[in-house]
Amino acid sequence: xxxxxxxxxxxxxxxxxxxxxxxxxxxxxxxxxxxxxxxxxxxxxxxxxxxxxxxxxxxxxxxxxxxxxxxxxxxxxxxxxxxxxxxxxxxxxxxxxxxxxxxxxxxxxxxxxxxxxxxxxxxxxxxxxxxxxxxxxxxxxxxxxxxxxxxxxxxxxxxxxxxxxxxxxxxxxx
Numbered sequence: 001x002x003x004x005x006x007x008x009x010x011x012x013x014x015x016x017x018x019x020x021x022x023x024x025x026x027x028x029x030x031x032x033x034x035x036x037x038x039x040x041x042x043x044x045x046x047x048x049x050x051x052x053x054x055x056x057x058x059x060x061x062x063x064x065x066x067x068x069x070x071x072x073x074x075x076x077x078x079x080x081x082x083x084x085x086x087x088x089x090x091x092x093x094x095x096x097x098x099x100x101x102x103x104x105x106x107x108x109x110x111x112x113x114x115x116x117x118x119x120x121x122x123x124x125x126x127x128x129x130x131x132x133x134x135x136x137x138x139x140x141x142x143x144x145x146x147x148x149x150x151x152x153x154x155x156x157x158x159x160x161x162x163x164x165x166x167x168x169x170x171x172x173x174x
Contacts, residue, residue: 010048013077015067018049019056026096028062035127036066042125048076052088059095110139 040063049060057064058080067075080088113136117123123133 008048008078010076010078012074013055015064015073015075017055018051018064018075018077019054020061020064021057021092024057024061025093026061028065032062033065033069036062037069038125039127040066040070040072045076048078050078050080050091052080052083052085058088058092106136107139110136113137114140 045063047060047063049063050058051060052058064075080091083091113123113126113133116126128136
């Protein structure tokens, strides 16, 4: 096991015992809360809320708000024991910041979305807006892959492709 790796203890807590951090520097949008609520409803709870030893949220404010919006009364919690208040603050900021370093490989994302849609999963659960999905799925060729040698459709008649599960139509512009 790596030097700082550890098995974490996850407990079930009443949501009333969990307290938001009042100085949370991350602004949480209603859309973000709704997207996480949709994810929890569709896939179950897969990531605990991390709290300090006083029950104050370190990581997981959006999951907490999503649980509240769903009427969930018991949530999985990991207590971050052994961290100084300064380390707790640093972890809180770090966890929120690291997501900013990621970027999407849209051709691969389009293939993944197409694949899950073909297996009956509604694309509305993945958190993208309809407009974003349309833009992403434009990466796909008419045969459902994103190969660079895809021949485009005539400019005056863009092809419509349909999500096989949700039946939403998207314009394909090769």
